[in-house]
Amino acid sequence: MRNFFKIFFASLLALIVFGVISIIVMLAMIGKALAPEKVVIDPNSVLVLETSQPYGEQKTNNPIGALLQRDASETPGLYDAVRMIEHAAKDDNIKGIYLKTDGNPNGFATSEELRNALLQFRKSGKFVYAYGEGMSQQAYYLASTANKIFLHPQGGVDFQGFSTTIMFLKGTLEKLEIQPQIFYDGRFKSATEPFRETQMTEANRIQTRAYLSDLYGHYLANIGKSRNLDTATLYRYANEGLIQNAHDAVNLKLVDGLRYDDQVMDELRKQLNLEKGDDINFVSLTKYESGADYKSTSGDSKIAVLYAQGSIVSKSGNEDVIIASEDYIKEIRKLREDKSIKAIVFRVNSPGGSALASESIWRELELAKKAKPVVVSMGDYAASGGYYISCMADTIFAQPNTLTGSIGVFAMMANLQNFFKNKLGVTFDGVKTAQYADLGSATRPMTETERQFIQKAIDSIYSTFKSRVIAGRKLQAAVVDSIAQGRVWSGVQAKQLGLVDRIGGLNEAVACAAKMAKVSSYRLREYPEVKEPLEKLMKTFGSDASASYVKKELGANYSIYQQIKRLQEMEGEIQARLPFDLLIK
Structure with missing residues (x-):
């Protein structure tokens, strides 16, 4: 028996030592693979x-x-x-x-x-x-x-010209006997149309045609200038399929x-x-x-560039490309309290998301604005919640083909009672201690009083959203009400309406921030800090692997899956966002 334990513990020790050495070797290999390679740029x-x-x-x-x-x-x-x-x-x-x-x-x-x-x-x-x-x-x-x-x-x-197509799910929901209970403010707030209509409303068609024409006109004008061709000729090429x-x-x-x-x-x-x-x-x-040493590193003063890309949510998740208010509040507060940072450039590329999370980020930026200049640079989108978190800035830059505005809110709650009963044979019953204890339950339709509760909340948040735009953009209430209504605008249109101050990109926004901060030499600091490769590796094995598998299996249908998943995420929470992808071909 004594020999058995000697052999057992010796084998166990050897196994542990081998495991430790294997881990050290693996980490060394990973470190070597992920370590930045020193590169020399050759002439010519x-x-x-x-x-x-x-x-x-x-x-x-x-x-x-x-x-x-x-x-x-x-x-x-x-x-x-x-x-x-x-x-x-x-x-x-x-x-x-x-x-x-x-x-x-x-x-x-x-x-x-x-x-x-x-x-x-x-x-x-x-x-x-x-x-x-x-x-x-x-x-x-x-x-x-x-x-x-x-x-x-x-x-x-x-x-061949630009086009955009929206997928409508109303017929599918009717076949499944799923009732979407929809609440919204803004006659152009087309966010809920895929679930309540079978085709575009006239209001949505008007706004889509307007911004699509702006994008297309800008596209043709720039190509024409580069190729020495007039816009009318290029338009004819596309229109006649030449x-x-x-x-x-x-x-x-x-x-x-x-x-x-x-x-x-x-x-x-x-x-x-x-x-x-x-x-x-x-x-x-x-x-x-x-x-190449391409980043600005001179000067004692700093200008911060804070990137905000993706949907606006309240809590952090596994995805990198989201704007979680709990994280951004900390980031903005850190930048506000750092005396060496003289100005903040807030880069927004977002179709929006949670109205509550947007308000929380707006609040922290409003505080930062009192301490130092805040300049917003808009990317592809800064719409709905993306505009909510932008409107308080001292100056807003957008590209001519940025999609912005969409000042409006909505909420959706599904009634699945008939789906469960008629399709699956499932029924529900229960006990509650107050009349509205189960408000928002998917197992029954809302009463008219409950619908009024939700609509009142929607109206309140919409009113708050507009008040943020009125104060931030220094516009009259009647003006904001007329250009809100959930309508999407191009960057060119937004500038004409006063929703945006200047046309330009990140370079122009940084230069503007430096001028407002009265600094001639400065270093740029970019936030949030990019995750280290090893940290990213640990995360990648989980979320990225599962996402890649789903994408591979669904192929061209992956976009449909994303929209359905997004619908689930929006369930029950008041949203300031574009819920469907504006895919322009």
Whole structure:
């Protein structure tokens, strides 16, 4: 027996030692894989910008991709990309930019920021070449900044005009005998339409046509300016369906030539004075980030850039791209109390969310505004709750194609009584100690009195929302009431109405904040702080893996799943948001 215990404990000790050593080795491997590589930018290099890459507001880590050596470990944020393009214009080692334009999943305002940076880069005298096998309309928008646009001989350019389609679920709910109990304020508040209508209301059609026309007009005007074509000609190309293949794109001067990939490489070699067959020093944005000192680090004063991207919620969750009021209250308070931070630039890219969470963030920003300048920079969206948390700023910047406004609120509560009874054979009964103890229960319809309770709460929050806009934008109550009503506006329209002060991007917002703070030299500090790769890795194994699996299984139906999931999340809480994705094609 004594020998048995000796062998047992010796084996156990060996197992523990082996486990500890394995963990140390694994952590060392992970550390090596995730450690930033020291990069030296060689002379005669070409910076590569892939337009098919989604650019979030902040840098994102992909630790699993790094470990598997399959994908880039990091993806720069939008402002990082913009500043790197600006830095490359002054970098003697960078001779030009190569745009790979096979797609563009980014929103209109994000594309606008990138496009403006590329146009500014061209002023340096360096070249920009674009190439794609098949260009979407948004990809072509970026490609149009190039000195030369090349297209695959068998490829094409999508140039058919803009459209948006909304999925309506009223018929589905009726078949399932699910009754959506809907409350809202604002005749343009189309958020609940997919659940109460079978097609767009006339009010929604009016507002959608108005902002879509603004976006399209801006799109054509900028392309026309870059390609030396008038807007009427471009409109005719799309309206008459004249761009059907690659040769049409060349003949109608949308692109400069048809080339295969190897031929484009030869074009680049000519620009770089290289011999045929010589290697080209391509530098990705991720690589350039590690080798270029593109961030402002001079000056004792600091300006904070606080990014707010995603839906507005009250509590933190597993998702990175959300605006949790409990987190942002702490962040804003920290920035307000930090004496070295002279101004705050609040970057908002959000379709809204919880009205209560929006009010909480608004309150903390209002306090910060009393201590130092607060400037808002709007991204693709700053609508409903996204506008709620923006309206108090000293100055608001938006891009011409930002979607904003949507000043209105709504709530939805499902009555599932008939669904359970008639479809599943399930019934409910219970006991309560007060008449309204089960208010909001999904197992029965609301009474008229209960509906009045909810509508009164909606009216109160809508009134508060408008009062925040009146005070923040210094507008008359009647004016705000007329431009509220849940209506979505483009950035151009919003500026005309006084909802936005100036047209511009993050660079302009930062410059404005510095001027308001009366500082000439400063360092930028960006918040929230990006998670460390190892911390991100631990989180990625859970949430990202499950999301990737669902996306893979559902394929094209993933967007429907997201909308249904979002509907579940909104259940019972008063919302200031756009609940459906405004997908503009």
